[in-house]
Amino acid sequence: MVSGSFSRSTSIRLTPRSVGSPRVSSHRKWWAHGPSISALAVTFFLVSIVLVVGCVLYLYFVRYLNRENLVSGFPGEADACDVFDGSWVADGTYPLYNSSECPFAERGFNCLANGRKDMDYLKWRWKPRNCDVPKFNAPDVLEWLRGKRVVFVGDSMSRTQWESFICMLMTGVRDPQSVYEVNGNQISKTIRFLGVRFPDFNLSVEFFRSVFLVQPGLPPWHGPKRVHSTLKLDKMDEINGKWVDSDVLIFNSGHWWTPSKLFDMGCYFQVGGTLKLGMPINAAFRTALDTWALWVEKMVDMNRTHVFFRTFEPSHWSGSNQKLCEVTEQPSSELKGNDGSEFGDILADVTERMRVPVTVLNVTSMGASRSDAHIGIYSHPSTILDCSHWCLPGVPDAWNELVFSYLLTDGWRKMVR
Ligand SMILES: *[C@@H]1O[C@H](CO)[C@@H](O)[C@H](O)[C@H]1NC(C)=O
Ligand SMILES: *[C@@H]1O[C@H](CO)[C@@H](O)[C@H](O)[C@H]1NC(C)=O
Ligand SMILES: *[C@@H]1O[C@H](CO)[C@@H](O)[C@H](O)[C@H]1NC(C)=O
Ligand SMILES: *[C@@H]1O[C@H](CO)[C@@H](O)[C@H](O)[C@H]1NC(C)=O
Numbered sequence: 496m497v498s499g500s501f502s503r504s505t506s507i508r509l510t511p512r513s514v515g516s517p518r519v520s521s522h523r524k525w526w527a528h529g530p531s532i533s534a535l536a537v538t539f540f541l542v543s544i545v546l547v548v549g550c551v552l553y554l555y556f557v558r559y560l561n562r563e564n565l566v567s568g569f570p571g572e573a574d575a576c577d578v579f580d581g582s583w584v585a586d587g588t589y590p591l592y593n594s595s596e597c598p599f600a601e602r603g604f605n606c607l608a609n610g611r612k613d614m615d616y617l618k619w620r621w622k623p624r625n626c627d628v629p630k631f632n633a634p635d636v637l638e639w640l641r642g643k644r645v646v647f648v649g650d651s652m653s654r655t656q657w658e659s660f661i662c663m664l665m666t667g668v669r670d671p672q673s674v675y676e677v678n679g680n681q682i683s684k685t686i687r688f689l690g691v692r693f694p695d696f697n698l699s700v701e702f703f704r705s706v707f708l709v710q711p712g713l714p715p716w717h718g719p720k721r722v723h724s725t726l727k728l729d730k731m732d733e734i735n736g737k738w739v740d741s742d743v744l745i746f747n748s749g750h751w752w753t754p755s756k757l758f759d760m761g762c763y764f765q766v767g768g769t770l771k772l773g774m775p776i777n778a779a780f781r782t783a784l785d786t787w788a789l790w791v792e793k794m795v796d797m798n799r800t801h802v803f804f805r806t807f808e809p810s811h812w813s814g815s816n817q818k819l820c821e822v823t824e825q826p827s828s829e830l831k832g833n834d835g836s837e838f839g840d841i842l843a844d845v846t847e848r849m850r851v852p853v854t855v856l857n858v859t860s861m862g863a864s865r866s867d868a869h870i871g872i873y874s875h876p877s878t879i880l881d882c883s884h885w886c887l888p889g890v891p892d893a894w895n896e897l898v899f900s901y902l903l904t905d906g907w908r909k910m911v912r
Contacts, residue, residue, distance in 0.1 A: 591662075594662065649747035803854045817833075
């Protein structure tokens with residue numbers, strides 16, 4: 496269990512000190528007061544050697560034993576626990592924060608403030624089948640993130656995760672007033688950049704809106720009339736330079752790759768200066784991800800930055816025209832909803848072939864049963880029906896718990912430098 500692994504690191508740090516210091520002080524005493532080498536001193540010397548060797552063996556043994564129980568990583572590593580394979584269990588100690596007390600949670604995601612009365616949806620914890628994720632502990636995570644920069648890039652789902660993460664951290668800050676948005680901006684749907692500073696920890700948590708990750712552009716002036724804009728699949732979004740100098744970098748993309756958000760708006764694909772009018776969306780998504788993968792390999796300092804890509808977050812629209820949105824009070828018993836599995840398959844394929852390690856944050860099946868956790872009618876302004884986004888607190892908190900359980904166990908060792 497991971498909770499075990501955390502107490503393990505504490506006990507390891509403490510053990511050498513508590514065993515080691517009496518030994519050192521006894522040596523000092525002996526040198527200071529003992530002019531002759533008595534039999535007693537020799538015995539003492541031998542005993543301390545036995546102690547040291549025993550201590551080393553003990554530490555090695557404990558470390559070795561515990562390693563098997565660690566969330567030592569994600570699928571792909573032998574004997575690691577697949578933290579994405581699990582279920583939601585009822586847990587009265589959740590949620591992790593109150594959105595009404597977090598200045599960085601936007602009203603649109605605060606379902607309770609927007610009239611939702613049932614509260615069971617807040618009290619679920621994600622439980623991997625073969626291990627436990629440690630509960631998020633804000634003071635510890637803040638300390639670990641001291642001097643670092645965490646960057647979220649993507650669509651509104653990334654903004655939700657960014658807000659969730661900040662609200663989770665805020666519960667561990669002594670002076671919430673000290674935390675501020677660097678440009679004094681209010682959170683809004685279309686804003687390109689939001690950055691929150693935690694001055695006591697020299698920590699920045701930032702969000703960049705880039706719904707396709709690749710570069711939107713103007714239509715070619717000799718192109719067909721229906722082309723109002725293009726998406727340059729072979730070029731990264733021009734703000735990409737702002738993402739690289741980071742310690743944790745979390746991407747997503749998916750919900751905007753639909754005919755209604757592309758072709759119906761007159762947006763068509765372009766590769767190498769050539770319009771690709773007939774290119775299917777799946778092929779375009781793959782080309783864009785290939786561009787992203789090359790960019791990560793070339794531009795990101797993998798010695799410093801840990802890169803994640805979050806998979807498609809399921810939506811739960813229903814009815815024959817997928818326009819109904821019925822938010823339940825309990826999670827559904829079967830996995831359902833639109834899981835964007837075609838995007839997941841492409842992402843798995845692209846990341847497998849990358850030359851650098853990136854972590855796929857596979858939240859798709861986690862979300863599939865959470866038909867209770869969408870915003871529904873509890874949006875703001877209240878005219879929108881929403882079975883895509885999630886209430887905060889809620890499901891995105893669990894995504895963050897997974898990110899940080901990963902960083903604090905396996906990935907972290909590489910990052911503390
Ligand atoms: C959240 O905080 C608000 C404002 O302090 C309070 O009115 C509300 O009862 C709290 N909600 C919960 C679920 O604790
Ligand atoms: C704050 O962190 C940055 C790296 O993100 C580092 O360059 C800088 O020296 C830190 N400042 C202080 C005062 O520790
Ligand atoms: C990353 O670390 C490796 C091994 O320490 C080193 O060889 C490499 O040059 C480093 N890369 C960068 C970009 O600093
Ligand atoms: C995510 O997990 C599901 C279920 O285990 C799996 O089918 C899918 O391939 C995974 N996706 C990625 C991108 O790893």
